[in-house]
Amino acid sequence: MDRKICKETQPSVGFVTLIEKTQYMPPTTTPSVSILFINTVVFGLIVFVIQKIISNSSDRKIADFKGLIDQQLLSYKNLYDQQLIQYKVEFDRQMEGYKSELKYLNDRLLALHTKRFEVVKEVNDRLVRLDSAMNALVRIRPTDPDKDEDAKIKQGLKTEAFEAYADYNNYILFNKIYFTEDFADKLEEIRKQYFTVQWDLNSSERFINMGLNEIDAHRESADAALKALSQIRQGIPQAISEVEKEFREMLGVA
Numbered sequence: 001m002d003r004k005i006c007k008e009t010q011p012s013v014g015f016v017t018l019i020e021k022t023q024y025m026p027p028t029t030t031p032s033v034s035i036l037f038i039n040t041v042v043f044g045l046i047v048f049v050i051q052k053i054i055s056n057s058s059d060r061k062i063a064d065f066k067g068l069i070d071q072q073l074l075s076y077k078n079l080y081d082q083q084l085i086q087y088k089v090e091f092d093r094q095m096e097g098y099k100s101e102l103k104y105l106n107d108r109l110l111a112l113h114t115k116r117f118e119v120v121k122e123v124n125d126r127l128v129r130l131d132s133a134m135n136a137l138v139r140i141r142p143t144d145p146d147k148d149e150d151a152k153i154k155q156g157l158k159t160e161a162f163e164a165y166a167d168y169n170n171y172i173l174f175n176k177i178y179f180t181e182d183f184a185d186k187l188e189e190i191r192k193q194y195f196t197v198q199w200d201l202n203s204s205e206r207f208i209n210m211g212l213n214e215i216d217a218h219r220e221s222a223d224a225a226l227k228a229l230s231q232i233r234q235g236i237p238q239a240i241s242e243v244e245k246e247f248r249e250m251l252g253v254a
Contacts, residue, residue, distance in 0.1 A: 119178045120247055123187065126168040130194060131240060133157070133164040137201065138229050158202075165194055183246055190239050197231050200224035 137157045144150035169191050176184040201224070 116178045119175045120250055122171060124247055126171055130164040130168045133161040134194060134197060134232050137161045138232055165198060186243055193231060193236050197228040200228035
């Protein structure tokens, strides 16, 4: 029975031969050259169309983006122009304010310098008058035969010296603010020296009132007068020369 089954299950020779022929049979047909060419052309057209679509899409996007940028730039330009106009208006307004303030300060400075030049002239005039009066007071002069007339002349010289001193002193007190502190101190020092000179020249009666006899009083008075004379002819002129030099510098003629 086993042998029978094995025999029945074995394929026949003809069937095996048919299978072998089927497996190793070469293709009976091959694709033609025209079909391959058509496929290649179609594929190329598809690729070209796709590239064209992509290119057109990119160009549109670039154009849209460029238009957006141009629009934004125009908007920024308009905004910048408006701000520039506002800045210019504000700048012009501030410049007008600065010009007005500068003119005001310049006018004040000019008025101050004009007043200062006037003060310089007045101080110099009073100083010259005082120096002239003090020199006239101590200058040796011939005695008038008429005692009353001589006393009158002497009193006139004293009065002129005193009035010149008072005029100089008062003017310095009211106008020294127009000068620097150092220069005002120089003017004040001249005033003090003239005060000392006047004090020494009128010391005779003061010594008598202090209890000295007439001879001692005249001796002390003579010594004080010599001291005053030296101050008028040497000390004070040097101080005046320094002041006049600074006056020239103030006036710009040094």
